[in-house]
Amino acid sequence: xxxxxxxxxxxxxxxxxxxxxxxxxxxxxxxxxxxxxxxxxxxxxxxxxxxxxxxxxxxxxxxxxxxxxxxxxxxxxxxxxxxxxxxxxxxxxxxxxxxxxxxxxxxxxxxxxxxxxxxxxxxxxxxxxxxxxxxxxxxxxxxxxxxxxxxxxxxxxxxxxxxxxxxxxxxxxxxxxxxxxxxxxxxxxxxxxxxxxxxxxxxxxxxxxxxxxxxxxxxxxxxxx
Amino acid sequence: xxxxxxxxxxxxxxxxxxxxxxxxxxxxxxxxxxxxxxxxxxxxxxxxxxxxxxxxxxxxxxxxxxxxxxxxxxxxxxxxxxxxxxxxxxxxxxxxxxxxxxxxxxxxxxxxxxxxxxxxxxxxxxxxxxxxxxxxxxxxxxxxxxxxxxxxxxxxxxxxxxxxxxxxxxxxxxxxxxxxxxxxxxxxxxxxxxxxxxxxxxxxxxxxxxxxxxxxxxxxxxxxxxxxxxxxxxxxxxxxxxxxxxxxxxx
Numbered sequence: 001x002x003x004x005x006x007x008x009x010x011x012x013x014x015x016x017x018x019x020x021x022x023x024x025x026x027x028x029x030x031x032x033x034x035x036x037x038x039x040x041x042x043x044x045x046x047x048x049x050x051x052x053x054x055x056x057x058x059x060x061x062x063x064x065x066x067x068x069x070x071x072x073x074x075x076x077x078x079x080x081x082x083x084x085x086x087x088x089x090x091x092x093x094x095x096x097x098x099x100x101x102x103x104x105x106x107x108x109x110x111x112x113x114x115x116x117x118x119x120x121x122x123x124x125x126x127x128x129x130x131x132x133x134x135x136x137x138x139x140x141x142x143x144x145x146x147x148x149x150x151x152x153x154x155x156x157x158x159x160x161x162x163x164x165x166x167x168x169x170x171x172x173x174x175x176x177x178x179x180x181x182x183x184x185x186x187x188x189x190x191x192x193x194x195x196x197x198x199x200x201x202x203x204x205x206x207x208x209x210x211x212x213x214x215x216x217x218x219x220x221x222x223x224x225x
Numbered sequence: 226x227x228x229x230x231x232x233x234x235x236x237x238x239x240x241x242x243x244x245x246x247x248x249x250x251x252x253x254x255x256x257x258x259x260x261x262x263x264x265x266x267x268x269x270x271x272x273x274x275x276x277x278x279x280x281x282x283x284x285x286x287x288x289x290x291x292x293x294x295x296x297x298x299x300x301x302x303x304x305x306x307x308x309x310x311x312x313x314x315x316x317x318x319x320x321x322x323x324x325x326x327x328x329x330x331x332x333x334x335x336x337x338x339x340x341x342x343x344x345x346x347x348x349x350x351x352x353x354x355x356x357x358x359x360x361x362x363x364x365x366x367x368x369x370x371x372x373x374x375x376x377x378x379x380x381x382x383x384x385x386x387x388x389x390x391x392x393x394x395x396x397x398x399x400x401x402x403x404x405x406x407x408x409x410x411x412x413x414x415x416x417x418x419x420x421x422x423x424x425x426x427x428x429x430x431x432x433x434x435x436x437x438x439x440x441x442x443x444x445x446x447x448x449x450x451x452x453x454x455x456x457x458x459x460x461x462x463x464x465x466x467x468x469x470x471x472x473x474x475x476x
Contacts, residue, residue: 003473072432074459074471211461 006071010080013063014139017084017091020056021135023049024091027098028131028194032124034105035187038113046102053095060088076208083208087138090197090204094131097190097197104183104190114177116184117166120191123159127191127198130156134201141209149202150214156195163188229254229393229423230275235289237270237279244270246447247289252393252440257415257424259434259455262444263475268427271444272395275425276310277303294392308336311386315398317378319370319385325352326365328381332389347388355384356414376407383414394418396426400433412437431471435459443467 027046034042064085067073073081130152137146167185171178206214230252237245245267252258260268273279274287277298291298298306319328329348330338338344348365352358357380361368370381379399386394396415400408415424415437428434434441435455442452443464451458451467462468469475 006473074431075462075468077472078460 031101259438311391
């Protein structure tokens with residue numbers, strides 16, 4: 001084994017992106033918990049934690065760019081760093097979605113509670129499982145698990161469409177609940193976007209491990225093969 | 226794309242030791258092909274077989290087929306081969322006692338060209354192709370090749386190789402002894418030269434290979450492990466040994 005220092009730095013990069021992933025995951029957990037419990041304190045925590053995620057994003061990017069500039073990585077190492085840079089952006093966006101959910105919850109808490117025809121906690125549970133699996137596939141370089149994440153995204157899209165239909169019908173039938181239904185619609189949309197980011201992460205894992213670009217349904221590998 | 230160099234089952238020996246174990250490769254015309262691999266892998270031996278330099282060592286011999294422009298180089302006089310295939314080495318090696326002009330004209334004179342006008346034209350063309358004409362045109366016959374800087378000497382050696390209009394130019398780590406500016410000039414030069422001739426470059430510098438070559442071959446212990454388009458080799462090689470080498474996990 002040569003380039004020991006470089007490979008230690010790659011490990012450090014992985015460690016840092018996983019720390020950031022933990023923060024983004026926790027933000028989604030707190031936001032969903034805040035929805036279930038109509039808890040303003042949890043919403044405030046999500047908002048307060050956002051700056052930490054943003055700072056972590058900048059630090060991971062800087063570290064990755066330094067490695068690109070100083071070490072001129074090749075092949076799987078190059079793909080790893082490129083994947084980390086993209087995963088980093090996705091995780092930051094996951095943090096943003098959590099903030100959006102928390103803001104909607106803050107709005108909902110100020111209004112009467114309605115029984116809405118959408119199971120946000122159940123949808124959130126599936127989305128969080130996708131994020132968890134995407135990150136596990138990254139930790140273990142497991143492309144089979146990453147593929148399962150890609151497949152799971154279709155189910156989340158379906159749930160989101162059902163939520164849209166149910167909440168639209170609710171708004172028409174009971175105009176009094178329109179504002180709360182709109183908030184729930186936004187939250188479902190935010191969760192669907194979190195699932196999209198998990199999908200992106202899974203695609204990046206496949207790119208890193210196999211050199212295959214599977215975005216947008218493409219199956220071909222990079223470099224024209 | 227046309228093939229400039231066709232190598233079939235090439236084996237090279239030093240005494241009884243087999244240094245190349247049956248190399249098969251087709252090198253595209255008017256492109257640059259990089260040859261990479263750890264020290265002792267056979268990459269220099271390989272390119273020295275392409276102009277029959279390998280056999281100048283009395284202990285060495287080669288076996289197999291090497292065709293340049295369709296002609297088998299082992300069935301023609303070595304002098305004719307070296308007219309078709311020029312070579313530039315790691316350390317610039319201008320003839321120290323000769324003027325810049327005579328360094329470039331040496332190959333042509335050896336081939337029997339005596340006409341002054343023809344020689345003048347060839348010297349200017351070669352020095353221009355090697356991107357050193359502007360730097361030496363006023364001192365062509367006043368200064369010796371050895372008086373130039375390392376980077377200039379290397380470009381002078383390239384001009385000397387170009388003077389006989391080769392079809393293929395072999396470069397054995399041509400920039401490894403040069404500073405970054407001189408290296409960049411050599412790399413720019415490779416880009417220009419490959420528009421007209423075929424370049425095979427041995428390099429230890431993988432960034433250099435990725436910058437200058439469309440194709441790259443990875444040698445290991447006398448075997449050509451992988452040969453493909455350069456971007457494929459450096460982003461997603463097919464063979465684990467290639468990946469281990471270029472990512473520094475080798476050994």
